[in-house]
Amino acid sequence: xxxxxxxxxxxxxxxxxxxxxxxxxxxxxxxxxxxxxxxxxxxxxxxxxxxxxxxxxxxxxxxxxxxxxxxxxxxxxxxxxxxxxxxxxxxxxxxxxxxxxxxxxxxxxxxxxxxxxxxxxxxxxxxxxxxxxxxxxxxxxxxxxxxxxxxxxxxxxxxxxxxxxxxxxxxxxxxxxxxxxxxxxxxxxxxxxxxxxxxxxxxxxxxxxxxxxxxxxxxxxxxxxxxxxxxxxxxxxxxxxxxxxxxxxxxxxxxxxxxxxxxxxxxxxxxxxxxxxxxxxxxxxxxxxxxxxxxxxxxxxxxxxxxxxxxxxxxxxxxxxxxxxxxx
Numbered sequence: 306x307x308x309x310x311x312x313x314x315x316x317x318x319x320x321x322x323x324x325x326x327x328x329x330x331x332x333x334x335x336x337x338x339x340x341x342x343x344x345x346x347x348x349x350x351x352x353x354x355x356x357x358x359x360x361x362x363x364x365x366x367x368x369x370x371x372x373x374x375x376x377x378x379x380x381x382x383x384x385x386x387x388x389x390x391x392x393x394x395x396x397x398x399x400x401x402x403x404x405x406x407x408x409x410x411x412x413x414x415x416x417x418x419x420x421x422x423x424x425x426x427x428x429x430x431x432x433x434x435x436x437x438x439x440x441x442x443x444x445x446x447x448x449x450x451x452x453x454x455x456x457x458x459x460x461x462x463x464x465x466x467x468x469x470x471x472x473x474x475x476x477x478x479x480x481x482x483x484x485x486x487x488x489x490x491x492x493x494x495x496x497x498x499x500x501x502x503x504x505x506x507x508x509x510x511x512x513x514x515x516x517x518x519x520x521x522x523x524x525x526x527x528x529x530x531x532x533x534x535x536x537x538x539x540x541x542x543x544x545x546x547x548x549x550x551x552x553x554x555x556x557x558x559x560x561x562x563x564x565x566x567x568x569x570x571x572x573x574x575x576x577x578x579x580x581x582x583x584x585x586x587x588x589x590x591x592x593x594x595x596x597x598x599x600x601x602x603x604x605x606x607x608x609x610x611x612x613x614x615x616x617x618x619x620x621x622x623x624x625x626x627x628x629x630x631x632x633x
Contacts, residue, residue: 317341374446375429377421385410417453424449424463427491431471434490435482444474448509457508461501465493469502473513481516483558485586518552519543521561528584529576531569538568542603551602555595559587563595567605571612 316323322338327347334344356362372379385407395403425446432442448470452458458466468491475482488495506513519540526536542564546552552560562585569576578596582589600606 317343374443374450375425377418377425420453420458420463421450424453424467427464428467428471431467431487431490435471435486437471437475437480437482441471441474441478441480444478445470448474448511451509452505455508457505462493462497464491465497465501466505467491468493468498469505472498472502473506473511476513476516477511479520481520481557483586516557517543517547518557518561518564521558522565525561525565525581525585529565529569529581531565531574531576532572535565535568535572535574538572539564542567542599542605545603546599549602551599555598556587556591558585559591559595560599561585562587562592563599566592566596567599567609570609571605573612573616575616 317325317336317339319341320336320339322336324337325343326335326337327333328335329349329351332345332347332349333342334347335342352366354365356365372381385403392400392403392407428442428445428449431437432445445467449458449467452466452470468487471491472482472484472487484495484498487493488498491498505511522536522539522543526532526539539561543552543560546560546564562581566576566578566581578589578592582592600609
């Protein structure tokens with residue numbers, strides 16, 4: 306006889322096991338070890354229809370799109386008269402009434418919704434420009450609504466608040482972008498983004514730790530066309546550098562660029578310091594200084610020098626072979 310429980314047990318009362326198995330055909334929760342029925346007559350919340358491909362699923366589903374913070378109305382509001390073409394789908398006798406309803410709906414929209422509508426369209430542009438994932442998009446939209454509700458946007462430009470929140474959330478979620486990149490994409494000055502970032506982070510209680518150099522490696526390697534082997538080696542060097550505190554107090558982008566330069570040289574995929582500096586947006590001097598520090602602290606001087614000598618000798622040999630062919 307099945308034993309019914311009001312609440313799903315976390316431990317089996319007979320054998321003490323914590324592993325359970327759900328049987329959807331019988332609507333039961335069963336202990337995986339001893340077979341005791343812990344819950345019976347469970348409600349099936351799945352749809353009563355079946356679908357065998359994506360087309361059938363989209364045609365038979367009766368639910369709308371999921372709620373999302375990336376839209377000012379969470380994707381729920383119905384707008385009357387979206388576009389001028391909609392007016393001509395209405396019977397001629399009802400067009401005047403339809404036009405009045407459209408006008409009054411626009412007048413009755415709250416200032417908060419208007420603000421969110423403009424801000425979220427700007428956010429969509431920045432997300433697309435910087436190639437950020439949907440999780441970052443959702444989180445920034447959520448934080449911006451919190452900032453509006455607490456009156457933090459008043460007296461500041463909408464663009465600077467969006468840019469500051471984007472910078473913060475990117476750091477928080479492990480997909481950092483530099484202030485220069487966000488300033489270029491948003492058109493807001495770097496200093497203004499930094500000022501707004503400090504204010505918003507303080508008011509919303511957001512404590513962001515300094516960005517780690519290894520978080521920049523995958524994106525920088527992709528920009529430079531380097532392989533996964535180079536990425537893995539660069540991250541390994543950065544982890545060692547962190548343990549011995551060789552990267553403490555240094556700009557994360559410069560350290561990441563230097564680690565990639567070392568890894569690329571040792572893996573035979575050398576890129577010049579100028580190429581790396583132009584792609585990443587740091588100076589050659591910074592890369593050179595961080596390179597010297599990392600090579601010295603990690604004890605890679607001999608290995609790097611040997612690889613450079615081998616490459617230079619190969620280059621000389623290739624030139625000699627070319628000259629010999631021309632003479633023939």
